[in-house]
Amino acid sequence: MSALEHPGLVFRSLDPFDGDDALLKGWYEATRRGFHQTRGSDDGLQVWRDHIRADSVTLRGAWAESSEFSSATIPVATFSSWTSPVNVGGGASLPALLISDVTVSPTHRRQGLLRKLMTVALADAVAAGVPLAALTVSEGSIYGRFGFGTATHLRQIEVDVTSKFRYRPEVPVDDGSVTLVEPGEAWKTVAEIYGTFQERTRGSVTRPQFYEPWLSSAYDFDGDSKGESKQRAALHLDASGTPDGYAIYKTADERNDSGLRMARVIDLVALTPAAYLRLWRFLADIDLVERVMWRKAPLQDPLYWALAEPFAVKSAELDDMLWVRLLDVPAALQARPWYAAGEVVIGVDDALGHAAGAWRVAVRDGVAEVTPTDATPTVELAADTLGALYLGGVDVRTLVAAGRITGSPEAIETWAAMADGGPPPYCITGF
Numbered sequence: 036m037s038a039l040e041h042p043g044l045v046f047r048s049l050d051p052f053d054g055d056d057a058l059l060k061g062w063y064e065a066t067r068r069g070f071h072q073t074r075g076s077d078d079g080l081q082v083w084r085d086h087i088r089a090d091s092v093t094l095r096g097a098w099a100e101s102s103e104f105s106s107a108t109i110p111v112a113t114f115s116s117w118t119s120p121v122n123v124g125g126g127a128s129l130p131a132l133l134i135s136d137v138t139v140s141p142t143h144r145r146q147g148l149l150r151k152l153m154t155v156a157l158a159d160a161v162a163a164g165v166p167l168a169a170l171t172v173s174e175g176s177i178y179g180r181f182g183f184g185t186a187t188h189l190r191q192i193e194v195d196v197t198s199k200f201r202y203r204p205e206v207p208v209d210d211g212s213v214t215l216v217e218p219g220e221a222w223k224t225v226a227e228i229y230g231t232f233q234e235r236t237r238g239s240v241t242r243p244q245f246y247e248p249w250l251s252s253a254y255d256f257d258g259d260s261k262g263e264s265k266q267r268a269a270l271h272l273d274a275s276g277t278p279d280g281y282a283i284y285k286t287a288d289e290r291n292d293s294g295l296r297m298a299r300v301i302d303l304v305a306l307t308p309a310a311y312l313r314l315w316r317f318l319a320d321i322d323l324v325e326r327v328m329w330r331k332a333p334l335q336d337p338l339y340w341a342l343a344e345p346f347a348v349k350s351a352e353l354d355d356m357l358w359v360r361l362l363d364v365p366a367a368l369q370a371r372p373w374y375a376a377g378e379v380v381i382g383v384d385d386a387l388g389h390a391a392g393a394w395r396v397a398v399r400d401g402v403a404e405v406t407p408t409d410a411t412p413t414v415e416l417a418a419d420t421l422g423a424l425y426l427g428g429v430d431v432r433t434l435v436a437a438g439r440i441t442g443s444p445e446a447i448e449t450w451a452a453m454a455d456g457g458p459p460p461y462c463i464t465g466f
């Protein structure tokens with residue numbers, strides 16, 4: 036049986052522009068069903084169409100061959116992907132296959148449909164010369180077997196913004212200002228600020244088109260209707276009046292588990308530390324709000340260190356964010372930054388083959404040269420562990436301690452000195 040064959044099913048790829056309309060609508064419905072959402076509205080369908088067209092999304096699916104007792108249009112499996120830049124550190128970006136909307140109907144689960152769709156999508160990306168793949172996950176146990184490792188994390192925080200919220204005396208007073216703008220009017224500025232953040236931030240992903248209807252409040256993704264009415268937008272302007280940060284947040288009807296009145300940050304990007312702390316000052320200054328919740332705070336958060344009472348920041352949860360998989364080991368490793376000169380032969384175990392083999396990694400002046408070799412590896416790891424290491428979100432010693440990297444002590448020491456360093460990766464873009 037070839038890669039995309041399964042008894043009783045037909046596999047298709049749908050063209051976002053010219054695909055059969057009923058099948059496109061059915062594909063969209065399958066994802067809504069798979070993620071336990073309501074049936075989709077026409078407005079939601081249009082928003083999705085705009086995204087798949089703007090981002091040139093490949094839509095794969097498997098439909099029942101006979102529709103006598105099953106849907107002719109709603110597939111039993113869906114898988115979407117598109118190619119977009121990921122910042123890999125040191126000012127470099129690489130194209131990555133971004134994978135989303137993976138669903139398999141309960142009637143066909145654990146029959147290998149995800150495996151088939153994933154295998155074909157990754158092989159196509161390799162054939163097209165795409166060096167990385169990335170996704171965000173619903174469960175942590177699914178994608179390691181396909182070579183994906185957890186490469187970036189986020190912290191969920193809840194901040195006490197009552198009288199506890201005070202900056203330490205040495206925190207400089209911001210000479211910029213904050214202004215409230217309607218989200219639709221703020222969108223162009225928001226997109227520009229995010230674009231700069233994306234260029235500067237290791238681990239950040241270029242946003243798909245659906246961030247526009249979401250953050251501009253044109254469409255309510257939770258309510259599946261036109262016009263999100265609760266979101267507010269604040270821009271930070273530097274001393275010269277140039278926007279360099281924003282916060283998009285909600286206050287209406289928001290309460291935390293203890294019933295305290297809450298603001299929920301939807302998206303917050305600041306290009307300078309001053310803008311970051313000033314936007315937090317602004318959020319803390321919203322009257323009738325006792326707590327501010329944000330799911331996407333950085334692991335190393337200046338807010339905690341700037342507060343006179345750092346315990347005003349409660350970290351509820353550490354969340355995984357971006358999972359990364361190397362498809363072209365030399366291209367991927369040569370693009371990222373390195374932190375010490377040295378040479379190591381790594382052996383990568385990859386069931387799908389794309390990263391498998393022995394690779395000589397030689398670093399000079401912060402740049403790696405990576406070549407396949409017949410030499411015996413002195414450091415061994417699996418493809419998902421290489422993915423986890425790739426953006427610097429975890430260090431070599433931690434993965435050695437976890438039993439996921441083995442090798443001679445000297446080679447591991449050299450590999451750690453070469454690989455570990457630089458700013459922690461930070462990705463706030465789900466897809």
Ligand SMILES: CC(=O)SCCNC(=O)CCNC(=O)[C@H](O)C(C)(C)COP(=O)(O)OP(=O)(O)OC[C@H]1O[C@@H](n2cnc3c(N)ncnc32)[C@H](O)[C@@H]1OP(=O)(O)O
Pocket residue numbers: 069070134135136137138139140143144145146147148149150151170171172173174176177180
């Ligand atoms: C990028 C994203 O879209 S993340 C969202 C993923 N989707 C969801 O969570 C929606 C609900 N879940 C589903 O639709 C399905 O259960 C899926 C897509 C997760 C899995 O689809 P299936 O077709 O059942 O997976 P498939 O049969 O190909 O399994 C492939 C391998 O993954 C394993 N696997 C599949 N699902 C899970 C799981 N939830 N937990 C652990 N292992 C899993 C299988 O055991 C199998 O292992 P093996 O081949 O090494 O023996």
